[in-house]
Amino acid sequence: MGWDAQDATGAARYPEGMPIAREAASVALDSVELRVLHLPLVSPFTTSFGTETVREVIVVRVRTADGDGWGEIVTQPAPLYSSEYTYGAWDACRRWLIPALLGPARVRPEDVGTILERFIGHRMAKAGLEMAVLDAALRTESRTLSEYLGAVTDRVPAGVSVGIQPSPAALVETVAHYLGQGYRRVKIKIRPGRDIADTAAVRDAFGDIPLQVDANAAYTLADAELLAALDPFDLILIEQPLQEDDLVDHAALARKLRTPVCLDESIVSAKAAADAIALGSAGVINIKAGRVGGYLEAVRVHDVCRSAGIPVWCGGMLETGIGRAANAALAALPGFTLVGDVSASDRFYEHDIVRAPIRLTDGWVSVPTGPGTGAEVDESAVDAVTVAREVVRR
Ligand code: SMG
Ligand code: MG
Numbered sequence: 475m476g477w478d479a480q481d482a483t484g485a486a487r488y489p490e491g492m493p494i495a496r497e498a499a500s501v502a503l504d505s506v507e508l509r510v511l512h513l514p515l516v517s518p519f520t521t522s523f524g525t526e527t528v529r530e531v532i533v534v535r536v537r538t539a540d541g542d543g544w545g546e547i548v549t550q551p552a553p554l555y556s557s558e559y560t561y562g563a564w565d566a567c568r569r570w571l572i573p574a575l576l577g578p579a580r581v582r583p584e585d586v587g588t589i590l591e592r593f594i595g596h597r598m599a600k601a602g603l604e605m606a607v608l609d610a611a612l613r614t615e616s617r618t619l620s621e622y623l624g625a626v627t628d629r630v631p632a633g634v635s636v637g638i639q640p641s642p643a644a645l646v647e648t649v650a651h652y653l654g655q656g657y658r659r660v661k662i663k664i665r666p667g668r669d670i671a672d673t674a675a676v677r678d679a680f681g682d683i684p685l686q687v688d689a690n691a692a693y694t695l696a697d698a699e700l701l702a703a704l705d706p707f708d709l710i711l712i713e714q715p716l717q718e719d720d721l722v723d724h725a726a727l728a729r730k731l732r733t734p735v736c737l738d739e740s741i742v743s744a745k746a747a748a749d750a751i752a753l754g755s756a757g758v759i760n761i762k763a764g765r766v767g768g769y770l771e772a773v774r775v776h777d778v779c780r781s782a783g784i785p786v787w788c789g790g791m792l793e794t795g796i797g798r799a800a801n802a803a804l805a806a807l808p809g810f811t812l813v814g815d816v817s818a819s820d821r822f823y824e825h826d827i828v829r830a831p832i833r834l835t836d837g838w839v840s841v842p843t844g845p846g847t848g849a850e851v852d853e854s855a856v857d858a859v860t861v862a863r864e865v866v867r868r
Pocket of ligand 2: 688690738739760789
């Protein structure tokens, strides 16, 4: 199954996919291991929340009677992107979520969400646990995550998310570096004071490249006029200009802008996506499995958007090779008609924790073909960056 060429907006068209029955094997969980990793970034990543130089992330390993599965909890160290944060997720997992999962004799990946439903929130934690169970279950069936989720293509175009740089000139230099590597769409981070001039600098330097901006909730509706000044730059979209819970204000803002408004932080579930669409708060939606509580809910968000005619793209949370492989599979679903933040591992990491890190081929990323997520974890690489470890047993 191939891809059509991108159109001028950076969108890519997919062939129609056949719906699949989504049911995987059940597994008998013996234990769940959590590790906090500190993975150094190749360069600092600055957003409207601040700067990170090390990716602090949790990896999950489930041990089952039939083999292991790995997942990733994409929280940040501090509750800035969302209310979740590393050691909050850690505590929720060890105290509540993992004991609940270890209750039944066997679990199917499709049961994880239901088992954990009574615990409010903690979506990234739930997503990482579900991913590990899904990985283990699909491996027992020698099945790929992409086939299970309903992928319709074997490669996805790569987009890069570029953090705020010391100056617009430095931003142009950084963007040139990524374009040189073949990235097919550029997203730049903006915040008040680093918006119009940065966008203008990139547009002036590179002409009509597919370009979009991400504000990470740094503005209010009072900034509508300022944000309308981005309209002349022909951006694909502006991502999450206002606060997470500002659906009504986003709808008001969308009416004032020519640039499509895309929601990221606000879309925490398929229901939230349906609400945002009904309110007119989003013309585009960014799908991140962690933010919505797992890859299964991510597919439900995709399905809601697809039937409403709302284009989606796959977001990123600086994933390790585990989540990066899973994202490549998700991004191969038919509704993902815009280029996502699906990048090569070396965009963030010199040493990933998997044996075959995701890489770029002519600006594309291959959808993994191995069983489960397709990521083969390099345990010694994991050991080298582990700063905390706990095993919760049945
Ligand atoms: O994984 O390529 C990536 C990062 C993409 O910009 C990215 N993510 O809001 O979309 C977003 C940010 C969240 C990162 S946590 C500050
Ligand atoms: Mg975002």
